[in-house]
Amino acid sequence: MITRALLCAAAAAFVATPALAxxxxxxxxxxxxxxxxxxxxxxxxxxxxxxxxxxxxxxxxxxxxxxxxxxxxxxxxxxxxxxxxxxxxxxxxxxxxxxxxxxxxxxxxxxxxxxxxPVDSPNxxxxxxxxxxxxxxxxxxxxxxxxxxxxxxxxxxxxxxxxxxxxxxxxxxxxxxxxxxxxSESVAVAYKDLTLLQRDAAGAPLRLAVRGKFGFTDAAFADMAAQTITASRAFWGDGKEPFLITLVDQDGPTGWTSYRGTGVGDAFAVISTRNVALNDYKLFLAHEYFHTWNSNRIGGLKDGPEEPLGYWVSEGFTDYYARKLSLRSGFVDLETFVAAWNAALEAYGTSPGRALPNAAIAERFWNDKAVHKLPYQRGALIALLLETRLKTQGGLDPVMLAMRDYAKGRDPAEWDHAAANLLPRIVKARTGVDLTPEIERWVIKGEPIVLPPDAFGGCLTVEGVSRPEFDVGFDADASAKTGVITGVKPDGPAYAAGLRDGMKRLGRQGGKPGDSSVEIAYVVEDAGAQRTIRFKPEGKAMLDFQRVVMPKDLTLEARAACVKAVAG
CATH class of the missing domain: 2.60.40.3650 (Immunoglobulin-like)
Structure with a gap:
C-alpha cells in the first residue's frame, strides 16, 4: 500500500526535479x-x-x-x-x-x-x-x-x-x-465456473472464456473459432496478436433463440441463449472477428450520435466479408452461404424501413427494431455491387487492403473520421471510379437496392419473389400472454381455418416468423375438446423481394468452380 506520506514525497520530487517531469x-x-x-x-x-x-x-x-x-x-x-x-x-x-x-x-x-x-434487447x-x-x-x-x-x-x-x-x-x-x-476498448468477465481454453490461430494465441451449458462442448466452440480467425488473418495478412473470445449463457423463453456480440479491438464478447446450435455461430463469429479491422483499422467511425451513419460500411461490409471469406476458406458450404444471403435479402426486401435515408436510420438505430439491421443489409448489397463493378481491377479486396494501409498511422481527421468517408477516396484513387452518385442514392437518400441477375457470378443467379405478407390474423402476442385466443380478424387466415376468439390457447406448432409460405398450427381447446388448427399466415398485401438460386445436383467439379467464382 502507498501511504499518504509517500504520495506527498513523490509529488514533491516531481515538482523539484525537472528531469522527472x-x-x-x-x-x-x-x-x-x-x-x-x-x-x-x-x-x-x-x-x-x-x-x-x-x-x-x-x-x-x-x-x-x-x-x-x-x-x-x-x-x-x-x-x-x-x-x-x-x-x-x-x-x-x-x-x-x-x-x-x-x-x-x-x-x-x-x-x-x-x-x-432481456433476450429481446438489441444490445x-x-x-x-x-x-x-x-x-x-x-x-x-x-x-x-x-x-x-x-x-x-x-x-x-x-x-x-x-x-x-x-x-x-x-x-x-x-x-x-x-x-x-x-x-476502454476491452471486455472483462469473472465467474467461479468460468472455463478457460486456448488454441493456436495462424500462429497467434486465441483464448476463450466460456460460462454456461450449451448443446456443444467448449472445445468444439474453441476449434471453430480458431478456424474462422485463421481465415480472416489469411485475408488481411496480419493480425498475429493474441485474441480473446468471451461467451456467457443466459436464460430465454421456451423456443427463443438469441445471440449477440460486440467486438472490442483484440477481443469480442458474446452473450447467448443455451439453445443456439454450434453451426449458427459460424458466420456470427466470422463477422465479429472481421471487426478487428473493420472499421477501426480501415478508417474508423465517428464518435457520438453520428456513429451509426457509418454502419453501412462497418457492419454491412463486415457481413459481406464474413460470408465471402467463410465460403472461400471452406468454413461454410455453398448452401449455407446462399441461405445467409437469402435471409438478408428477404429481411431487406420486406423491411418497412427499406427506403429510409441514412440519417433516419442513424437516429432510430438503437430504439427501432424495424431499422436495426438495415445498415447490415444495405452495406452488404453495396459491397457486392462494388465487387462486381471492380471485377476487372481485382474486385473489392484490394480496396479494403488499401484502406487499411492508408489509415495506418494517419489522423482520421484527414477523411472526416469515418471509414465510410475514406472508402470513396480510396476507390477513386485506385480505380478512377466515382462512388459519390451511388452513395447519394443508396445510402444518403435510401433508394432501395435491386441486384442484377448475375450479381454473384458463378452458378448463382438472383431472381425476384412475390408472396403475401406474414399475418396470422389474430393478436398472437396477447393470446400467448393470456392463454386465450383474442383479436381474430373475420377476413384473416386464422378465422378461415376455424380459429375463434375465446378458445383456450394450448400451444403453437411449426411456422417461421415473417414467412407466410410456411404453415403454422395452433393447438386449442374448443368446447372441451382439443383441436389443432393449421393454416398459412398469408395477409392481404403482397411483398416483393429477391433471392439467390443455386442449381440442384451440382457435381463436385461444378461446385468447386462455383465457389471459386463467387468467393475467389
Whole structure:
C-alpha cells in the first residue's frame, strides 16, 4: 500500500526535479468485485493518474455506448484523493488540484439489470454485475481522463478473496503498458465456473472464456473459432496478436433463440441463449472477428450520435466479408452461404424501413427494431455491387487492403473520421471510379437496392419473389400472454381455418416468423375438446423481394468452380 506520506514525497520530487517531469506517467486501473454475504453486488474501480498540467483534470464518465444509454447512472460513490472533485452535472467530473499532482479516483459500478439482460434487447451495452460474477465492456465501466486516450496505462485484477475465475484482454496490461484507449476498448468477465481454453490461430494465441451449458462442448466452440480467425488473418495478412473470445449463457423463453456480440479491438464478447446450435455461430463469429479491422483499422467511425451513419460500411461490409471469406476458406458450404444471403435479402426486401435515408436510420438505430439491421443489409448489397463493378481491377479486396494501409498511422481527421468517408477516396484513387452518385442514392437518400441477375457470378443467379405478407390474423402476442385466443380478424387466415376468439390457447406448432409460405398450427381447446388448427399466415398485401438460386445436383467439379467464382 502507498501511504499518504509517500504520495506527498513523490509529488514533491516531481515538482523539484525537472528531469522527472519529462518522464511519461502511467495511469493505473484496478478492478475488484464487491462481495456482500457471498454475492457480487458491485465492482470497485481504483484509478491512479497525474493531474493535468493546468491543475484541472476533466474525467470522461461512461455515457452512451453500444445502445446503452446514460451509463453514468451505474457509476456510484466517486471519491478522489489528491484533489477536489466537482460534478456540475451527472455526466461530468472535474478535479481541481495542483498541476500534475498524483490523483486517486475510486468508485463503484452496479448492474444495469434487475437479473439477466432481456433476450429481446438489441444490445447489452450495459454492465452485468452479480450475483455470481460479472460481464462488462470497458466503455461502460471505466472513467477516463479527457483528451488523454494515448496516455500509457496499466491494469490489475484483484479477486478480493472471491474465488472468481477472471478473463480479460486487459490482462496483458499487467505485464506491459498499453493505452487509456485500450482500457476502454476491452471486455472483462469473472465467474467461479468460468472455463478457460486456448488454441493456436495462424500462429497467434486465441483464448476463450466460456460460462454456461450449451448443446456443444467448449472445445468444439474453441476449434471453430480458431478456424474462422485463421481465415480472416489469411485475408488481411496480419493480425498475429493474441485474441480473446468471451461467451456467457443466459436464460430465454421456451423456443427463443438469441445471440449477440460486440467486438472490442483484440477481443469480442458474446452473450447467448443455451439453445443456439454450434453451426449458427459460424458466420456470427466470422463477422465479429472481421471487426478487428473493420472499421477501426480501415478508417474508423465517428464518435457520438453520428456513429451509426457509418454502419453501412462497418457492419454491412463486415457481413459481406464474413460470408465471402467463410465460403472461400471452406468454413461454410455453398448452401449455407446462399441461405445467409437469402435471409438478408428477404429481411431487406420486406423491411418497412427499406427506403429510409441514412440519417433516419442513424437516429432510430438503437430504439427501432424495424431499422436495426438495415445498415447490415444495405452495406452488404453495396459491397457486392462494388465487387462486381471492380471485377476487372481485382474486385473489392484490394480496396479494403488499401484502406487499411492508408489509415495506418494517419489522423482520421484527414477523411472526416469515418471509414465510410475514406472508402470513396480510396476507390477513386485506385480505380478512377466515382462512388459519390451511388452513395447519394443508396445510402444518403435510401433508394432501395435491386441486384442484377448475375450479381454473384458463378452458378448463382438472383431472381425476384412475390408472396403475401406474414399475418396470422389474430393478436398472437396477447393470446400467448393470456392463454386465450383474442383479436381474430373475420377476413384473416386464422378465422378461415376455424380459429375463434375465446378458445383456450394450448400451444403453437411449426411456422417461421415473417414467412407466410410456411404453415403454422395452433393447438386449442374448443368446447372441451382439443383441436389443432393449421393454416398459412398469408395477409392481404403482397411483398416483393429477391433471392439467390443455386442449381440442384451440382457435381463436385461444378461446385468447386462455383465457389471459386463467387468467393475467389
Amino acid at each position: 519529462a518522464t511519461p506517467s502511467i495511469d493505473t486501473y484496478r478492478l475488484a468485485p464487491v462481495i456482500e454475504n457471498g454475492k457480487v453486488t458491485a465492482l470497485s474501480v481504483t484509478i491512479t493518474l497525474p493531474a493535468d498540467a493546468d491543475g484541472e483534470t476533466r474525467l470522461r464518465v461512461p455515457q452512451d455506448w453500444g445502445g446503452g444509454e446514460k451509463l453514468w447512472r451505474f457509476i456510484k460513490d466517486p471519491v478522489v484523493t489528491g484533489g477536489t472533485l466537482s460534478r456540475p452535472d451527472e455526466k461530468t467530473w472535474t478535479i481541481k488540484s495542483k498541476p500534475r499532482a498524483p490523483l486517486t479516483v475510486r468508485y463503484r459500478v452496479v448492474s444495469a439489470y434487475d437479473g439477466e439482460p 447489452y451495452g450495459q454492465p452485468i454485475v452479480g450475483p455470481d460474477g460479472f460481464y462488462v465492456i470497458g466503455h461502460t465501466v471505466f472513467v477516463t481522463p479527457e483528451g488523454r486516450d494515448d496516455d500509457k496505462a496499466r491494469f490489475s485484477w484483484d479477486p478480493a478473496g472471491s474465488g472468481l475465475v477472471f478473463a480479460s484482454d486487459l490482462e496483458s496490461l499487467g505485464r506491459e503498458t498499453g493505452t487509456v484507449n485500450a482500457i
